[in-house]
Amino acid sequence: MDIPDGWTTSDDGKAIEKSFRFKDFSEAFAFLTRVALHAEKADHHPEFTSAWNRLHFRLTTHDADGVTGRDTALAEVIDRLARPSGVQAAGGIGEA
Numbered sequence: 001m002d003i004p005d006g007w008t009t010s011d012d013g014k015a016i017e018k019s020f021r022f023k024d025f026s027e028a029f030a031f032l033t034r035v036a037l038h039a040e041k042a043d044h045h046p047e048f049t050s051a052w053n054r055l056h057f058r059l060t061t062h063d064a065d066g067v068t069g070r071d072t073a074l075a076e077v078i079d080r081l082a083r084p085s086g087v088q089a090a091g092g093i094g095e096a
């Protein structure tokens with residue numbers, strides 16, 4: 001199974017893992033919340049460890065006791081959410 005760039009296969013071969021670093025804990029927690037909302041919709045949930053400004057995700061499919069397309073799909077969502085958003089500084093609300 002191809003795993004997305006930057007993710008590594010766990011020692012037990014049953015998961016893919018990746019760590020992220022944020023400005024601080026609240027940024028990390030906000031990110032985790034965005035991932036959680038997606039996970040609920042997808043009914044596929046990450047295992048995660050949080051330590052101040054770092055998050056470590058471990059993705060595995062319990063039903064398959066290993067890595068499936070649901071894990072790689074969730075990994076791609078996590079990577080997409082982690083990409084700097086295209087938010088631009090805006091003028092007043094009413095301006096274009």
Ligand SMILES: C[C@H](O)[C@H](O)[C@H]1CNC2=NC(N)=NC(=O)C2=N1
Pocket residue numbers: 043044045046047059060061062063064
């Ligand atoms: C009953 C429920 O749909 C299943 O337990 C879902 C929930 N979320 C899940 N998340 C993950 N990572 N793996 C699963 O196998 C899984 N199964």
